[in-house]
Amino acid sequence: MSEAPRQLTLNLFIYPNGHHEAAWRHPLAARERILDVRYYQSLAQQAEAAKFDAVFFADGLGIGDGIRYASRFHLEPLTLINALAAATEKIGFIATASTSFYDPYTLARLFGATDHWSGGRIGWNIVTSSLKSAAGNYGLTRHPSHAERYERAHEFVQAVTRLWDSWEDEAFVNDASTGLFADTDRIHAANFTGKHLRVQGALNLPRSPQGRPVYVQAGSSEDGRQFAAQYAEAIFTAHQTLESAQSFYRDVKQRAAQWGRNPAHIKILPGLSPFIGSTEAEARALQREFDELIQTDFSLLQLKNQLGLDIDLRGQDLDAPFPRHLIPHSADQQEHSRFQLVLDIVDREKPTLRQLIERLAGARGHFVLAGTPEQIADHIETWFTQGAADGINVMPPWLPGGLEVFTREVVPILQRRGLFRQDYSGDTLRDHLGLPRPPSLFASEQQQAA
Amino acid sequence: MSEAPRQLTLNLFIYPNGHHEAAWRHPLAARERILDVRYYQSLAQQAEAAKFDAVFFADGLGIGDGIRYASRFHLEPLTLINALAAATEKIGFIATASTSFYDPYTLARLFGATDHWSGGRIGWNIVTSSLKSAAGNYGLTRHPSHAERYERAHEFVQAVTRLWDSWEDEAFVNDASTGLFADTDRIHAANFTGKHLRVQGALNLPRSPQGRPVYVQAGSSEDGRQFAAQYAEAIFTAHQTLESAQSFYRDVKQRAAQWGRNPAHIKILPGLSPFIGSTEAEARALQREFDELIQTDFSLLQLKNQLGLDIDLRGQDLDAPFPRHLIPHSADQQEHSRFQLVLDIVDREKPTLRQLIERLAGARGHFVLAGTPEQIADHIETWFTQGAADGINVMPPWLPGGLEVFTREVVPILQRRGLFRQDYSGDTLRDHLGLPRPPSLFASEQQQAA
Numbered sequence: 001m002s003e004a005p006r007q008l009t010l011n012l013f014i015y016p017n018g019h020h021e022a023a024w025r026h027p028l029a030a031r032e033r034i035l036d037v038r039y040y041q042s043l044a045q046q047a048e049a050a051k052f053d054a055v056f057f058a059d060g061l062g063i064g065d066g067i068r069y070a071s072r073f074h075l076e077p078l079t080l081i082n083a084l085a086a087a088t089e090k091i092g093f094i095a096t097a098s099t100s101f102y103d104p105y106t107l108a109r110l111f112g113a114t115d116h117w118s119g120g121r122i123g124w125n126i127v128t129s130s131l132k133s134a135a136g137n138y139g140l141t142r143h144p145s146h147a148e149r150y151e152r153a154h155e156f157v158q159a160v161t162r163l164w165d166s167w168e169d170e171a172f173v174n175d176a177s178t179g180l181f182a183d184t185d186r187i188h189a190a191n192f193t194g195k196h197l198r199v200q201g202a203l204n205l206p207r208s209p210q211g212r213p214v215y216v217q218a219g220s221s222e223d224g225r226q227f228a229a230q231y232a233e234a235i236f237t238a239h240q241t242l243e244s245a246q247s248f249y250r251d252v253k254q255r256a257a258q259w260g261r262n263p264a265h266i267k268i269l270p271g272l273s274p275f276i277g278s279t280e281a282e283a284r285a286l287q288r289e290f291d292e293l294i295q296t297d298f299s300l301l302q303l304k305n306q307l308g309l310d311i312d313l314r315g316q317d318l319d320a321p322f323p324r325h326l327i328p329h330s331a332d333q334q335e336h337s338r339f340q341l342v343l344d345i346v347d348r349e350k351p352t353l354r355q356l357i358e359r360l361a362g363a364r365g366h367f368v369l370a371g372t373p374e375q376i377a378d379h380i381e382t383w384f385t386q387g388a389a390d391g392i393n394v395m396p397p398w399l400p401g402g403l404e405v406f407t408r409e410v411v412p413i414l415q416r417r418g419l420f421r422q423d424y425s426g427d428t429l430r431d432h433l434g435l436p437r438p439p440s441l442f443a444s445e446q447q448q449a450a
Numbered sequence: 451m452s453e454a455p456r457q458l459t460l461n462l463f464i465y466p467n468g469h470h471e472a473a474w475r476h477p478l479a480a481r482e483r484i485l486d487v488r489y490y491q492s493l494a495q496q497a498e499a500a501k502f503d504a505v506f507f508a509d510g511l512g513i514g515d516g517i518r519y520a521s522r523f524h525l526e527p528l529t530l531i532n533a534l535a536a537a538t539e540k541i542g543f544i545a546t547a548s549t550s551f552y553d554p555y556t557l558a559r560l561f562g563a564t565d566h567w568s569g570g571r572i573g574w575n576i577v578t579s580s581l582k583s584a585a586g587n588y589g590l591t592r593h594p595s596h597a598e599r600y601e602r603a604h605e606f607v608q609a610v611t612r613l614w615d616s617w618e619d620e621a622f623v624n625d626a627s628t629g630l631f632a633d634t635d636r637i638h639a640a641n642f643t644g645k646h647l648r649v650q651g652a653l654n655l656p657r658s659p660q661g662r663p664v665y666v667q668a669g670s671s672e673d674g675r676q677f678a679a680q681y682a683e684a685i686f687t688a689h690q691t692l693e694s695a696q697s698f699y700r701d702v703k704q705r706a707a708q709w710g711r712n713p714a715h716i717k718i719l720p721g722l723s724p725f726i727g728s729t730e731a732e733a734r735a736l737q738r739e740f741d742e743l744i745q746t747d748f749s750l751l752q753l754k755n756q757l758g759l760d761i762d763l764r765g766q767d768l769d770a771p772f773p774r775h776l777i778p779h780s781a782d783q784q785e786h787s788r789f790q791l792v793l794d795i796v797d798r799e800k801p802t803l804r805q806l807i808e809r810l811a812g813a814r815g816h817f818v819l820a821g822t823p824e825q826i827a828d829h830i831e832t833w834f835t836q837g838a839a840d841g842i843n844v845m846p847p848w849l850p851g852g853l854e855v856f857t858r859e860v861v862p863i864l865q866r867r868g869l870f871r872q873d874y875s876g877d878t879l880r881d882h883l884g885l886p887r888p889p890s891l892f893a894s895e896q897q898q899a900a
Contacts, residue, residue, distance in 0.1 A: 025626040032624070035656065037536065037567040061555065063654040067632045071624075073654050076563030082532035083567045086487065105511065105587040106552065113526030117487040117533045136650030137555040174482070174521075176475040179745050182517045200586030204513040204523050206485065295629050 008384050008420045009267050009391025009433060010411070011094070012047040012055045013236075014040065017071050018398035019273050019363040021302065022293035024071035029398045034071060040080060041087040043400055050407035051421050053432040054092035054123060055084065056216075056236070056393070061101055062133030064305070069298035078110050085118035092429030094123035094216050094234075099156035100149050101129060101138050104192075104199050107156075108163035111213045112205055120209030120428035123234065125216040126227075128153050150223040155194035157215070157231050162190035164212040165440035166202035182206075188442045210430050211438045220248070220340075229255030233435050234267040236393050238341055238366045245270050245388035266390075267433055270383065271366030273395040274376045276405045283370035290397060291358050299357035306338040306365070318354040322346050338365045363395050373409035380410075381419060458834050458870045459717050459841025459883060460861070461544070462497040462505045463686075464490065467521050468848035469723050469813040471752065472743035474521040479848045484521060490530060491537040493850055500857035501871050503882040504542035504573060505534065506666075506686070506843070511551055512583030514755070519748035528560050535568035542879030544573035544666050544684075549606035550599050551579060551588050554642075554649050557606075558613035561663045562655055570659030570878035573684065575666040576677075578603050600673040605644035607665070607681050612640035614662045615890035616652035632656070638892045660880050661888045670698070670790075679705030683885050684717040686843050688791055688816045695720050695838035716840075717883055720833065721816030723845040724826045726855045733820035740847060741808050749807035756788040756815070768804040772796050788815045813845050823859035830860075831869060 016034035017024035024031050033039035044055050057077035066072050077095035085093055095114075097107055107124075115122045128149035135143040144152070171186035190201025217224070217232035228235050229252055239245035253263035275290075277283030300313040307327060316323055324346055345351065345359060362368035369379055383389040396402030414420040430437055466484035467474035474481050483489035494505050507527035516522050527545035535543055545564075547557055557574075565572045578599035585593040594602070621636035640651025667674070667682035678685050679702055689695035703713035725740075727733030750763040757777060766773055774796055795801065795809060812818035819829055833839040846852030864870040880887055 024624075024631065025629060027626075031626060034624075035566050037569075041536070060654065063637075063652060065634065067637070068634045069629060069631060071631050073656075076559045076655065078529065079532045079560055079563045079567060082529045083536040086491070086533040086536035101553070102556065103551070103553075103588055106556070109526050110529055113529045116485050117529060119487075133650070138553055139648040174474075174484075176477075176481060179475060179519060179743075181474065181519060181521050184515065184518045187513075187517070198589040200583070202513060204510065205526065206523075293629075 005418060007434070008380070008414060009234075009269060010050075010052045010420065011234075011269055011391065011393045012043070012052050012403065013271065013393050013395045014043060014055060014057055014399070015395075016073075016075065016399075018402050019366070019395040020290045020397040021070055021072070021298065021361045021364075022290055022295065023398040025293040026290055026398055028401050030400055031071075037080070037083045039400075040075075041084055043403060044084045044088050044091060044093075046400070046403055046407060048088050048091040050411045051424060052091055052394075053391070054094050054429055055081075056094040056125065057081065057096060058125070059096035059098070059127070060131045060134075061098060061129055062131050062137050064133065064301075066298055066301050069295045078114065081122070082114055082117055085114070085121060090121070090424045090427065092121045092123060092214070092432055093118065094125050094214070096125040096127055098127050098129040098134070099153040100144060101134055104156055104159040104163065104197060105201075105203075108160040108203055109205065112164055112203060112208050115208035115210050115213055116205070120430070122210065123214035123216045123429055125218060125236070126153065126157065126231070127218065146221070146223065150227060152196040153227060155192070155197045159190060159192040159194070159197050159199045161212060162192050162441060163199065163201050163203040164207070165442055166190050167205070167207045168440045168443045169207050169211070172206035186442075207440065210428050211440065214429050214433065214435060225252055225255060228252055228266070229261075230259050232266055234269060234433065237268060237270050238338065238364075239270050239388070240341060240345060240365075240367060242383060242386065242388055244344070245383060246386065249388050265435055268389055269391045269393040270389050271363060271393040271395050272380070273363035273366055273368045273397050274402075274406060274410070275368070275370040275397055276373055276376060276409060277370070278372065280371050280375065283372065287362070287368070287370045287397070291361060294358065294361050296357065299361055302364070303342075303357060303360065306360070307342060308339065313353070316353055319352050322351055322353050322356050341365045362397060366393075366395055368397070373413055376406075376410050377413040377417070380414065381417065384419060455868060457884070458830070458864060459684075459719060460500075460502045460870065461686075461719055461841065461843045462493070462502050462853065463721065463843050463845045464493060464505060464507060464849070465845075466523075466525065466849075468852050469816070469845040470740045470847040471520050471522070471748065471811045471814075472740055472745070473848040475743040476740055476848055478851050480850055481521075487530070487533045489850075490525075491534055493853060494534045494538050494541060494543075496850070496853055496857060498538050498541040500861045501874060502541055502844075503841070504544050504879055505531075506544040506575065507531065507546060508575070509546035509548070509577070510581045510584075511548060511579055512581050512587050514583065514751075516748055516751050519745045519751075528564065531572070532564055532567055535564070535571060540571070540874045540877065542571040542573060542664070542882055543568065544575050544664070546575040546577055548577050548579040548584070549603040550594060551584055554606055554609040554613065554647060555651075555653075558610040558653055559655065562614055562653060562658050565658035565660050565663055566655070570880070572660065573664035573666045573879055575668060575686070576603065576607065576681070577668065596671070596673065600677060602646040603677060605642070605647045609640060609642040609644070609647050609649045611662065612642050612891060613649065613651050613653040614657070615892055616640050617655070617657045618890045618893045619657050619661070622656035636892075657890065660878050661890065664879050664883065664885060675702055675705060678702060678716070679711075680709050682716055684719060684883065687718060687720050688788065688814075689720050689838070690791060690795060690815075690817060692833060692836065692838055694794070695833060696836065699838050715885055718839055719841045719843040720839050721813060721843040721845050722830070723813035723816055723818045723847050724852075724856060724860070725818070725820040725847055726823060726826060726859060727820070728822065730821050730825065733822065737812070737818070737820045737847070741811060744808065744811050746807065749811060752814070753792075753807060753810065756810070757792060758789065763803070766803055769802050772801055772803050772806050791815045812847060816843075816845055818847070823863055826856075826860050827863040827867070830864065831867065834869060
């Protein structure tokens, strides 16, 4: 049996009005519909018609002052994906949830149940929550440190894995004649005890179609990469150059191999925010329309947060070179996932402050490309074939049109080139991504003992 | 304007195979579909076609040994109702969630978002979780006492109310021309500090269609009644006699009035589990079919848990009178919501142990009635017009057929008698129940100051 050719993964990353920070002010955006579930259902249906692997929602456990200027609130992802799964048949859904602020039992149940309701189409984007306002919302007097958060995250993943595995696949018997509903010999206490977490278990529902949701991750700090190499089955990442993406790709796959994992079972998905026109000039003109709607105060606030600065940038001259000396080099700064990326732009391109905020307005540090459908497809093919990506996290600058033009103009080119599927070949998100369904930890222990 | 005639509320309470504990073993039950979301969507659609007010799911944060004998696991309600709301237009959904084991910020977000996605059709059944295995699943070394749980529940309701109100209705501006997305002067920190909980806020989404989900409650202990009178807008309750239901109804409405509330804004909904036949004899024969499938070991386990007994009842003679002397009278026992109800049956009917477990197998202490459609309708009308109920919590003994026969045979009788709506007159669950939409606490404070 010959191996199927390697296939591109396409993931749709949804922000309410799209990823450009001023999208909500543009007449093309669906501003009036951002609290209407039918709008998101129609986006998911459109992505499904184009055979995307999954739809992804980020999250944050608080709001900041930026809410004044921009539609930057996070849709609650777990409730939303259940409403979207109900309106679709095949496409997967990836929801973000925090290991710092969820309880493992609650999270395991919410995702386990969602995997049942969706017929096995669910992924979990594992985050530790860098947003400082979250702590106060959860009764903590201080935000846990980066190191503490990752320590808890490791425990958390191990605990919920044991919960998802606590019912062996054969435990759900449901035999009316014998009256045996569940084989309690095959339902196991999770019995996880760590420094931060203790969970008894078992979970109170049968094992889900995928066994476990797909584990997704997006951290790019040293801790984040190590964590991803150990657990992640898909990774969202931001790169401004092919070289940076290649270096990240090599590094994570090598680390995964060191953990004894198959590197093909970690899909690396850099972000791409495409402005598409019938000529490159038209695409650039469209991008300029959005850039002109930027509100500088918001952009400066966002930049301050991305860099973890204490100072207010609003006093600075927008048309002078970016004040490089204001950026301190501390360990804490390095942990902001966009810190090094922004610094690299500053060092490579020597932008003014205005140029820098326009550079970041498109997709918060993800790659923004204005071009023709062929140019967008060429970019994707290059990254896919040159060891930089297993697929693309598609981040439409505005919605719904930015998705519509991508699915109509770019996807067919990728399909003609044999890079992307014409139709789904399976039913679960694991099927779409070519990931194995993990056996229960407890079943393996039993088999090993036999 | 003349007042509309008082209308019955009909709520559908769903257990996977229905409420009779042996339903899953009967050929009429949908045993093979209990993990298939489309099955629950079809039940909700059927209830909507019959103009029910809402569909309700109970919950429990662990499993017990009973899982061996019966399909007694709880569907995760919050994820499920989002999948069901997506498949319906008008009917409401009530999900149970625990104040003892959720964080207020997480719960407020999940319900707030769900109220958005459903267009304002959501209620929250507020429970404190008596299930002892929950504590270990949440890292606690002991289950909090009844008093501690209620103390935390009071704080919890106050905290989440402040979160749901933290965005005034006018805070969501979404004005592209001025670039004002949200009016931060109208977004308020919750700033709740109690003995058990501290929540800063604000919530990270605009206020939902209903302002707050409908507050529902089901406790019948002294603490539970007091709590319900203070906060609940709908109450689920179990009674074996009209007199008991009337006494409860009067008591709760009086307590509500003492809190300065309008008693009409608390809907009292006793449970009813109907076996329906074209003759009473046929209905009774159907009930017997289910009773014959009872597994005694499960029933005795369930009875032990309902009464909070330490002893194992499996040693007892099933055909001797129920061993009344084994039931201790302690404060702790009184807090089990079914304790007094079971004791009243024992004292009134002097059953054998076998008779008692058959009595409780139908719906765990809720009223079970076998009869013709007219008899079922007569019962409902009596309770509704004689000060015992504002509506009925309909608990089909088996599903889907037990719902199908109720909607086809009983609902039309109630409609012909002018007791129940022919169609929905509004869009939200508050509309269906005739409950007001609460203004934000913070808006009132501002108005009072003005």
